[in-house]
Amino acid sequence: MNEKEKEALLVTLKECIQNKDVAKLRELFDEYNVVDMSELVSELDVAETLFIFKTLKKDVSSSIFSYLSHEKQQDLIAHFTGPQIKDILDNLYSDDIIDFMGEMPANIVNHILKNASAQQRLEINKLLSYDENTCGSIMSIDYVKIKENDTIPEAIERVRNQGRTAETISYCYITDTKKKLKGYISFKELLFAKEDDVVGDIMDTDLIFVKTSDDQEEAARLIQKYDLTAIPVVNDEECLVGIITVDDIIDVIHEEATEDIQKMNAISPLEDTYLHTGVWDMFKSRIVWLLILMISATFTGQILAYYEGVLAEYTTLTVFIPMLMDTAGNAGNQSSTMVIRALAMKELSPKDFLKVWWKETRVALLCGIIMGVVNFLRVIIFMNQVDIMTSFVISLTVFVTVILAKLVGSTLPILATLLKQDPAVMAGPLITTLVDAMALITYFFLVQKLLLPFYVG
Amino acid sequence: MNEKEKEALLVTLKECIQNKDVAKLRELFDEYNVVDMSELVSELDVAETLFIFKTLKKDVSSSIFSYLSHEKQQDLIAHFTGPQIKDILDNLYSDDIIDFMGEMPANIVNHILKNASAQQRLEINKLLSYDENTCGSIMSIDYVKIKENDTIPEAIERVRNQGRTAETISYCYITDTKKKLKGYISFKELLFAKEDDVVGDIMDTDLIFVKTSDDQEEAARLIQKYDLTAIPVVNDEECLVGIITVDDIIDVIHEEATEDIQKMNAISPLEDTYLHTGVWDMFKSRIVWLLILMISATFTGQILAYYEGVLAEYTTLTVFIPMLMDTAGNAGNQSSTMVIRALAMKELSPKDFLKVWWKETRVALLCGIIMGVVNFLRVIIFMNQVDIMTSFVISLTVFVTVILAKLVGSTLPILATLLKQDPAVMAGPLITTLVDAMALITYFFLVQKLLLPFYVG
Numbered sequence: 001m002n003e004k005e006k007e008a009l010l011v012t013l014k015e016c017i018q019n020k021d022v023a024k025l026r027e028l029f030d031e032y033n034v035v036d037m038s039e040l041v042s043e044l045d046v047a048e049t050l051f052i053f054k055t056l057k058k059d060v061s062s063s064i065f066s067y068l069s070h071e072k073q074q075d076l077i078a079h080f081t082g083p084q085i086k087d088i089l090d091n092l093y094s095d096d097i098i099d100f101m102g103e104m105p106a107n108i109v110n111h112i113l114k115n116a117s118a119q120q121r122l123e124i125n126k127l128l129s130y131d132e133n134t135c136g137s138i139m140s141i142d143y144v145k146i147k148e149n150d151t152i153p154e155a156i157e158r159v160r161n162q163g164r165t166a167e168t169i170s171y172c173y174i175t176d177t178k179k180k181l182k183g184y185i186s187f188k189e190l191l192f193a194k195e196d197d198v199v200g201d202i203m204d205t206d207l208i209f210v211k212t213s214d215d216q217e218e219a220a221r222l223i224q225k226y227d228l229t230a231i232p233v234v235n236d237e238e239c240l241v242g243i244i245t246v247d248d249i250i251d252v253i254h255e256e257a258t259e260d261i262q263k264m265n266a267i268s269p270l271e272d273t274y275l276h277t278g279v280w281d282m283f284k285s286r287i288v289w290l291l292i293l294m295i296s297a298t299f300t301g302q303i304l305a306y307y308e309g310v311l312a313e314y315t316t317l318t319v320f321i322p323m324l325m326d327t328a329g330n331a332g333n334q335s336s337t338m339v340i341r342a343l344a345m346k347e348l349s350p351k352d353f354l355k356v357w358w359k360e361t362r363v364a365l366l367c368g369i370i371m372g373v374v375n376f377l378r379v380i381i382f383m384n385q386v387d388i389m390t391s392f393v394i395s396l397t398v399f400v401t402v403i404l405a406k407l408v409g410s411t412l413p414i415l416a417t418l419l420k421q422d423p424a425v426m427a428g429p430l431i432t433t434l435v436d437a438m439a440l441i442t443y444f445f446l447v448q449k450l451l452l453p454f455y456v457g
Numbered sequence: 458m459n460e461k462e463k464e465a466l467l468v469t470l471k472e473c474i475q476n477k478d479v480a481k482l483r484e485l486f487d488e489y490n491v492v493d494m495s496e497l498v499s500e501l502d503v504a505e506t507l508f509i510f511k512t513l514k515k516d517v518s519s520s521i522f523s524y525l526s527h528e529k530q531q532d533l534i535a536h537f538t539g540p541q542i543k544d545i546l547d548n549l550y551s552d553d554i555i556d557f558m559g560e561m562p563a564n565i566v567n568h569i570l571k572n573a574s575a576q577q578r579l580e581i582n583k584l585l586s587y588d589e590n591t592c593g594s595i596m597s598i599d600y601v602k603i604k605e606n607d608t609i610p611e612a613i614e615r616v617r618n619q620g621r622t623a624e625t626i627s628y629c630y631i632t633d634t635k636k637k638l639k640g641y642i643s644f645k646e647l648l649f650a651k652e653d654d655v656v657g658d659i660m661d662t663d664l665i666f667v668k669t670s671d672d673q674e675e676a677a678r679l680i681q682k683y684d685l686t687a688i689p690v691v692n693d694e695e696c697l698v699g700i701i702t703v704d705d706i707i708d709v710i711h712e713e714a715t716e717d718i719q720k721m722n723a724i725s726p727l728e729d730t731y732l733h734t735g736v737w738d739m740f741k742s743r744i745v746w747l748l749i750l751m752i753s754a755t756f757t758g759q760i761l762a763y764y765e766g767v768l769a770e771y772t773t774l775t776v777f778i779p780m781l782m783d784t785a786g787n788a789g790n791q792s793s794t795m796v797i798r799a800l801a802m803k804e805l806s807p808k809d810f811l812k813v814w815w816k817e818t819r820v821a822l823l824c825g826i827i828m829g830v831v832n833f834l835r836v837i838i839f840m841n842q843v844d845i846m847t848s849f850v851i852s853l854t855v856f857v858t859v860i861l862a863k864l865v866g867s868t869l870p871i872l873a874t875l876l877k878q879d880p881a882v883m884a885g886p887l888i889t890t891l892v893d894a895m896a897l898i899t900y901f902f903l904v905q906k907l908l909l910p911f912y913v914g
Contacts, residue, residue, distance in 0.1 A: 429787070
């Protein structure tokens, strides 16, 4: 649906509400996709939305509800009657309930729990108790269970009975009497099995699962590695307690990539999207690293202070400082970025250190030579006031700096991993400051060893 | 399976091959997950692998084949007999065929095509003709088609017939006589429909689809937005030609995030993983931006050259240059990172410019004030040689720089988007150089306006 169609549909929607045209409303919500309709509902005011929720079938309105923003959900819950809240809870998947309840203030949560059935209350409280970003916190308890001694028609009948409320029927799970996970079978396999097969004989027992306390990234990794559309979640006793479906994993993958990008760029990870994050939270996520890096850059400044005498005498040397610092930062950053991302994607592990080091050394040599040569030519051609010897020393500094920066940039993330630190945090923001200092030290070392004797001589 | 279990299993596997214990081999491959077994097969030599492929059932060996590395696949294909190649092609999903054929050298591709059936050859050539990173290039042609006037039992029977070779049975698609996509129905809905329902009456017609020429990111966006597990692909005539499943989309999401991270850090995107990328490709992906940024940093140096006189007289001023440049770079980078990522996630669009600008202004003011104050205190407490007025001017520079850097950092990506450029490429690497220059200009402007008159006066 494009923007124009959306606007036209919104007008129709508002007219239907105005005229209390229930039949037309239900037809519209039947015809169009629930995600698109939710976007339109977001544009309505509370009275209009409440009318919609009173009019539509419970499963449709619950589905719409799950796609609204947390602000809108909170608004609606505050206006909902007890039975309406109960209907929503009845018709939502458990992970969607937890998803929106996790964002509500305490009074709204209480309001919801007061209107939930005893069973619902128990389940919700249990689910809300899992730590953020764990598998428990994103799992759904609406999955399909079948029995080991079911025949195929019996199993299919069981799926038919549970499937309506289940989040997916792609996999059916088999547990023993203590609820311990024993096997699984895809619905596709059930469909192609012979009538007289027994579930226990054809189920898969190569179990791939996560624990409730595992990081959600582990579920994402396994779902990707084994091409799954859902993964079972077990508790500490290895009893099946829920599943995580691939649609939630896609969100996890996006979140984790965003977090890594933020951490690599000196930002403490933010929970919410850009527009939904307040100024204060955004300030807090940035100021810490800005301060740390400002203070650490002071040490780079101290290197200049130490060589103040040299700089005062040969002021031209100052002109190359920004270029040297930037080149060091860029070269180091390139290497650390590649290694941090490869570590995050599990394409690399610390034991590959020698391979990384050998590859970076060769890449650094190539980059260093080209950079040094181009810099030398650039300086002697365009900067007449600089003599050849100075130009040579500066180019040599570029060469050495690129190599050092690349080696430090690739080593630091691996070192961080070995020290059980997050490489994105440890290596990302700090790399620039570190290689800046190295560039300046190299510069003045070479100036003192090669250039000054030449001038004095 | 942990490392230890894997090693033990590998030993068993090699023993079975040695003893030509076919029964045991088949049992092992039946018991363990195909992804894990593929990892073990990767460790075997060619002769051992060929024995495995001769021994196992065709569907199992094809599945194992699809999880091997491209190098290993190429090795095997070169050793396979004609009928073996045909079996692999028969048993692989079309997207997996294209995935590995896309990476093979021409002689291997010809070797494969020579052994394919006429029908297979036609399909493969068609699929290979789609541009890289388009929906056509990652789609599978193995989907389930049902008829509009099928009754439910007829439709389920059709799924049963096609489902074995279909990549997913989650959705069944309905086309008209010209193969134009008319609707879809999830298998779950089929399972819960009444026996005498007709597919045409209950199918969903709110079609969500991509075209073969669309960027694969579009498929990823829609699958995420609408929580799908597969999306249909149509050609220019809107005829159904394939589907893309969510497991391939997860790979797309990872790839795109990796690409964005690389682009933001001055690296031209690489196709392959870190360890699989050669030194030469890695060099090429890095040297271009290193050179561009080295040259552009020259202009920053020219600012210093312009103020050489001032720096020669007041050498202390040089000491603060690294801190000012780093602070500017970090502050600008934070903002551009947030905005680039939000644009990529479609959480922001250029029309939100004013909202972004207003938010960044307030965050920048907060950051600027804190940074300025901390810097002022730091300098007067720890740097005895610097007087209060100099310290004030430097801190004022920090304050102004942080604000300018944040505004430029957030504006540049939006501007790039408006100019139909990739914000990650345009804004990522260039931001540091740009704000570095701004920091130095601000510094010398304030020094000349406030500090020098003070000294002279």
